[in-house]
Amino acid sequence: MASKNGSGWGFMSGLVVGSLLGAALALIFAPQPGAATRTELKRRGVALKSDxxxxxxxxxxxxxxxxxxxxxxxxxxxxxxxxxxxxxxxxxxxxxxxxxxxxxxxxx
Missing domain, CATH: 1.20.5 (Single alpha-helices involved in coiled-coils or other helix-helix interfaces)
Structure with a gap:
């Protein structure tokens, strides 16, 4: 079993960061106008910052x-x-x- 400082927690944090980056890239490359994409990124970024x-x-x-x-x-x-x-x-x-x-x- 991995300790809290071991590779298990590193993997989980990497998974979270990778998921967030993947979501951001999906929004950027989604077929919608640039303004809508920027608005969506801003909205999700604010939500993440707030909580x-x-x-x-x-x-x-x-x-x-x-x-x-x-x-x-x-x-x-x-x-x-x-x-x-x-x-x-x-x-x-x-x-x-x-x-x-x-x-x-x-x-x-």
């Missing part, structure tokens, strides 16, 4: 959601691996008891 904390809060919220989803996926994968191992061990024991396999199966 930059909302962008940060949104990024943190999404990052936390992704971390939680990742933790859940890891727990589910561990549980699935545990069940698979138990099934394998039961099948191996059964095969050994029925004489289908030698009693030493390669150190398993």
């Amino acid at each position: 930059p904390g909302s962008v940060t809060a949104t990024v943190k919220l999404r990052a936390n959601e992704l971390v939680d989803r990742g933790k859940l996926a890891v727990r589910e994968a561990k549980e699935a691996a545990r069940r698979t191992r138990e099934e394998y061990e039961r099948d191996l024991d059964r095969a050994q008891r029925e004489g289908g396999l030698p009693t030493h199966a390669g150190g398993l």
Whole structure:
């Protein structure tokens, strides 16, 4: 897991900056008159300046959601691996008891 000063936060801030730049470029190259584009850029810039904390809060919220989803996926994968191992061990024991396999199966 990346620390707060690690590459995870650098990635998220880069993602936000890249998204903002992409949105600005999309507005610049959109098929509309120059005056309308400049007005839209100004409007969005003012909105961002007036509430930059909302962008940060949104990024943190999404990052936390992704971390939680990742933790859940890891727990589910561990549980699935545990069940698979138990099934394998039961099948191996059964095969050994029925004489289908030698009693030493390669150190398993």
